[in-house]
Amino acid sequence: MADKYETHRQLLETYKRTQAQLAGDERQKARLAQAKMHQAWLEQIFNSVEMGRPIVYSPVYPELIYALDLQPLFPEAWELLPLRQDMYALCDSIDTAHEAGINADLCSFGKSLIGSLLRRKIPPPAMIVAPTFPCDNLKISYQVLGYLTQAPTYFLDPPYWMDADGAQDYWLGQFKGLISFLEEHSGKKMDYDRLKEVVEESNRMVDHWLKVMELRKMKPLPQGGIGLGGILTGQTVAGLPIGTEAMKMLLDDIKGRIERKEMAIANERVRAIWFHIRIPYDRDIWAWMGEMGAAVPVTFGEYSSIELIDTSTRETMLKGLAQRALEMPMLRQGRGAVSNWIGDCLHAVKEWQGDCVILAGHAGCKWIRGGYGILRDTCRERGIPLLMFDVDFLDPRVTPPEEYRARIEDFLTTVMAR
């Protein structure tokens, strides 16, 4: 273990400093919330490493894992965090995966995870939980993680058509199987009263999140890009009081802005629906777009039809958790037919009053690539301007920011001139 996760320990200190600097500043509540949340998550992980609490890799919501007093680690979030400080932070891990023989065209999330594991930049798992969706990359790279760590691995495998007869029951069965798996490999028994507490806490967090996203439909947009990040939030601290507290701060931030009549950008001229996640290493892309008069009310990192879970019985709670896993951002759009993704995109355009769609085409997302033509036809038929460009979300060497920013600028200029 070369550095004992030095990069993330430095990040932890940064989050602490940020909080000290921003404390009491009403206008910085959103940034403060994010720093608090990430600090809490990293501290927990480091404590778990030191105390020997089993770490469970899981890119799905963590309520079950928290309820069993295990430590969830959402690997993709772990990889993403350092990019906010150093855009090249993952290049060494990506290169290590290439050198080990992993295909260069694999999604860089898979490559960086495999590389980080080989370089011991991420704590090793005691167990691995993964869905078989939204893409081949996730399904196969988590098999590699299982191979490399020999950690017991459980895959959640949904039917392709979730509206088919029996599909919901099958999916619930997958979820119940997950509980048995976690119990078997942790030696713990699920305490359903404790699970209820965790789910009720995550419900409070989700409730705040949904309200934030509802208020982001306002035109002009009251809150800038800092309010986005649902995918990270939900998958790291859902079910913990800190998750609720952070999301409440985000909600208070947007409400305060509305009251004070502060808008995200000075002169909103166009609203762009960014239908992939934000480019993680391009920290100020929303502010840069804002300077041109372009607001981004939603990305698919936040787009979700997630609902509050009915905790009245064990069965309703499990059904709710199973459903929540399906509705997670990205997992929702990526599973099944292309109509899931395109339908959500059109819905986002309507609900968040989008004037155009920007698709940052992540090099690893083959499931999106195959839908390019259909999305283009769909947008054309509806008169929605669409920009698609190539980028790699974790590796800025693939498309340098100045290159894709030039395309965005040209596109927005054209849209504004309409």
Added chain:
Amino acid sequence: MTALEQLTKTAETLTNPAIERWKEKGGKVIGYYCTYVPEEVIHAAGMLPYRMRATGSTGTELGDVYSSHLTCSFVRHSLDQAMRGEYNFLDGLVALFSCDHIRRLFDVWRYGKIDFPYSPFYLRFLSVPSKIDDMAIEWMAHEILGFKRSLEDHFQVTITDDALHQSIITYNERRNLLKKLYELRKKKAPPITGAEVLSTIIASTAMPMDEFNQLMKQMLDEVSGRDGASDYRARLMLVGGELEDPGYVKFIEDLGGLVVTDFQCFGVREFWDLVDESSEPIPALAKRYIERISCPRMIDQPRRDSFIKNMVKEFKVDGIIVQRMKYCDCWGCESAMIAWEAKKVGIPCMVLEREYLTVAVGQLRTRVQAFLETIERAQSGR
């Protein structure tokens, strides 16, 4: 013309005289994209299952309109063929979530971006689990039943249990005949090349099965008496996903590497396991298709690893070549794990990236030659 020549010829083109005769008699042809589609159900409906290929394609100009440069080239060529009307002999199409590329290819069909040769054209996307357990088998049985009913409804036919049972017997016969062919490849001087075997397997997915089984029996008689090749430099196992170009295998074999077995889609993975003929047809099919030796779409890497190692022993393999279509994530990671395991147990292994059309011939030659030299050096050092 010998049976082997007939089979080889059948594999050379997208369609063939057997399909033309079938169509002339009013027969229906159902295309399918993956070996996880239970062909027996289509056969039991009195139709001809046809495994989708893009043989004869020379470009992807039309296919690229609905894909991207990061889409696998097989899918791009196949889309291109579809948009050019090359699959107009089909009456329907079946696919499943084999991979991200195939499911989006199916979306293009589903969105009506391809002119269907017949209306209403039969389209079905099967929901095949990625896990191997009792729950998955039960779901697969449910899915096969739905598939059977949809064929019955669309084409106004009845698929009886007896017909299904008979189809299982017919397809098991095919599997057993192919296994006999593979037995011959275990010999020190195998009487058939890897390229010929690939052609044979392709032919078996593009003609009426009774006709194929007859030809196959003749072919086994023909080749059993042949003097086999013994002047090869190494016995190779070819591993990977979609490979429907016997020319690719021939190229390797012309350099002295005789392909004696494989772990491919058009190969061992699709015929090695039989369907239990003594059980109820649909549950038996479900069990076979879920439990068969898997491809990387399934969560089953340790079992695949053991299977490959056993094949290496049984067929006295000197080296493994993994051929991987560019942009295939499943085979990208799988090939790395195969190479890591091969290294652990001392089996020479090389991963070759390729496109649907074999174009970078010079590079391929250099790499295969170097690999064969590596094997020879290792053998001479033993």
